[in-house]
Amino acid sequence: MRAIVTIDGELLVPSGFNSDIQGQKRTVNEFVKSLDSLLGDGHKLTIVHGNGPQVGNMLFRGEIASHAVPPVPLDVCGADTQGATGYFLLQSLRNLLKREGIRRDVAAIVTEVLVDVTDPELAAPIKGVGPFFDAERAQKYSGIRGWDFIMVPGRGQQRAVPALLPRQIFEVNSIRSLMDSGTIVVCGGGGGIPVQYDENGNLAGVEAVVNKSHTATMLADELDADTVIFVSQWEKIQQAFPQISKDEFVQFTSTELKEFIEIRKGELSNSMYLKLVASSRYLSTGRRSIWIVPPEHVEAIFNKDCGILLIPDQSII
Amino acid sequence: MSEKIAVIAIGGNSLVKDKAHQSVEDQFQAIKETSQHIADMIENGWTVAIGHGNGPQVGFVLRRSEIAYKVEGVHEVPLDVCGADTQGATGYGLQQSLYNEFLARGINKPVTTVITQVEVDANDPAFQNPVKPIGSFMDETEAAERKEKEGWDVIEDAGRGWRRVVPSPLPKRVVEEPAIKQLINGGTCVITVGGGGIPVVADESGALHGVAAVIDKDFASSLLGNVIGAELLIISTAVEKVALNFGKSNETWLDEITLEEAKSYLAEGIHFAKGSMAPKIQAVIWFLERGGKKAIITNPDNIARALRGESGTTIVP
Numbered sequence: 126m127r128a129i130v131t132i133d134g135e136l137l138v139p140s141g142f143n144s145d146i147q148g149q150k151r152t153v154n155e156f157v158k159s160l161d162s163l164l165g166d167g168h169k170l171t172i173v174h175g176n177g178p179q180v181g182n183m184l185f186r187g188e189i190a191s192h193a194v195p196p197v198p199l200d201v202c203g204a205d206t207q208g209a210t211g212y213f214l215l216q217s218l219r220n221l222l223k224r225e226g227i228r229r230d231v232a233a234i235v236t237e238v239l240v241d242v243t244d245p246e247l248a249a250p251i252k253g254v255g256p257f258f259d260a261e262r263a264q265k266y267s268g269i270r271g272w273d274f275i276m277v278p279g280r281g282q283q284r285a286v287p288a289l290l291p292r293q294i295f296e297v298n299s300i301r302s303l304m305d306s307g308t309i310v311v312c313g314g315g316g317g318i319p320v321q322y323d324e325n326g327n328l329a330g331v332e333a334v335v336n337k338s339h340t341a342t343m344l345a346d347e348l349d350a351d352t353v354i355f356v357s358q359w360e361k362i363q364q365a366f367p368q369i370s371k372d373e374f375v376q377f378t379s380t381e382l383k384e385f386i387e388i389r390k391g392e393l394s395n396s397m398y399l400k401l402v403a404s405s406r407y408l409s410t411g412r413r414s415i416w417i418v419p420p421e422h423v424e425a426i427f428n429k430d431c432g433i434l435l436i437p438d439q440s441i442i
Numbered sequence: 443m444s445e446k447i448a449v450i451a452i453g454g455n456s457l458v459k460d461k462a463h464q465s466v467e468d469q470f471q472a473i474k475e476t477s478q479h480i481a482d483m484i485e486n487g488w489t490v491a492i493g494h495g496n497g498p499q500v501g502f503v504l505r506r507s508e509i510a511y512k513v514e515g516v517h518e519v520p521l522d523v524c525g526a527d528t529q530g531a532t533g534y535g536l537q538q539s540l541y542n543e544f545l546a547r548g549i550n551k552p553v554t555t556v557i558t559q560v561e562v563d564a565n566d567p568a569f570q571n572p573v574k575p576i577g578s579f580m581d582e583t584e585a586a587e588r589k590e591k592e593g594w595d596v597i598e599d600a601g602r603g604w605r606r607v608v609p610s611p612l613p614k615r616v617v618e619e620p621a622i623k624q625l626i627n628g629g630t631c632v633i634t635v636g637g638g639g640i641p642v643v644a645d646e647s648g649a650l651h652g653v654a655a656v657i658d659k660d661f662a663s664s665l666l667g668n669v670i671g672a673e674l675l676i677i678s679t680a681v682e683k684v685a686l687n688f689g690k691s692n693e694t695w696l697d698e699i700t701l702e703e704a705k706s707y708l709a710e711g712i713h714f715a716k717g718s719m720a721p722k723i724q725a726v727i728w729f730l731e732r733g734g735k736k737a738i739i740t741n742p743d744n745i746a747r748a749l750r751g752e753s754g755t756t757i758v759p
Contacts, residue, residue, distance in 0.1 A: 190510055194505045205503075207557075208528065212522075231618075
């Protein structure tokens, strides 16, 4: 099987605020065990991971230290977390492979994606990132830094940036070549570092976040994957699909999925909504499949024991 | 691909020019200049792997981490993770800048950053003798406290205060070698061993773990050159050429020397500054002894001339 595994950033940090790095490493080590069934020779694997909590930590540190150290733009924050989270996954997977005596290589690739900030539907700053501020500070930063803010009830003002769709993945040829040769590739962290061409035709970073679900389905397309496996906390899956029990196998066709999104739209978390929309768009190509499973059920997809399977209306699988 | 392979080691300081140019924008400007020199090499038929330093960049990450820890109790970033962070961020800066330079020149060359661990020997004598200062200056009380609580090695630095010191062990193995080799052999320009690589040691079971250490980036680039079969190693530094009796009245600039000459000059112990030119000469010696065909030490502006034999110091077997 050629699979794109997409991991929510929350699965790679311990629950609760401000866990130290040892805790993060332990969490990643625990998590990668859930991918065990995909690590054997029969499968080709590319892993995309979220970076929400990681970027949040970086921005928080950067803010506290901003009087002493130059601030880090959001695109560079993304690159930083691709380095660090890539490293955790790399080391953890390598150690797991070694323990199991599987001879396979792992590589983490810094990934840039082209975005379009002029996209009228997406350019609005809606995605909160980083620490919370009081109204006075928010006003100051909106003046001197040109930031947009959103009010988060009970927490304060938070910087808001656009959440953009990827249009092109620049490193896809390197990723494909490594994946084809059997290397497990970690890439597209946080959906990829958002970049666009400036007035001189040069690529430059964009202060935005990228929808990683779309990056994952785009990669699946580019890499000719058989399936995309969205790995998410069970609580989040349950919240979106309250009628489904954890040990159940449920299948949705593309049309059923569209209806589901339409009906449940108002109640879906942003992250689940984006997953389902990306899935729906992807399945409209007419082949392949998408899974939504908690970490403990990744293995179950092989026998369709449990999990949510999304398929095209006329599947040839 | 039958193209010639070169490794170029870029100093972290050539990416941060001086105190007045530390912002991320300034770093990107410095990277742009370096990219032009690398693009020159690629136009001349070289496939290039780039190793880069990260001293100033790790300094920034650590400073943010220290301040956020003291002010808000945010967990600190361990040194191996600082290295991974800077590999992501500097790799991103370099790959974007090279992409732009290639685009402007009509060069069709993919460029990819590989997050890279470098294994060191847990029994390396350097671990008994940590000498590399990192992080901010501390007062004596804090130094004593950190030593007690976190096991840091600390030294008093010539009346300027106390600093943490970490070991600088020798690189033994580039862990991601297969992926780097595959990409290079496919003609991709690869950015790797940033900051000398993320230092890891293998435990008795063979599992890798990050360690608080700093690997010399010229040593790591030298090793990388040998494992990917590079014929050329370029060490880019602040001076155009290597000098004997550097800074003295009988200073002599070197154009071309042999491996044997390099070894005897180094052994004389009076020519090259410890911690500066001496390790670069050592890196070159190892590269040539392990099968490299040629090494050049020069500053970024003179790389193209040095390749034509018009500048720099060339060292041959």
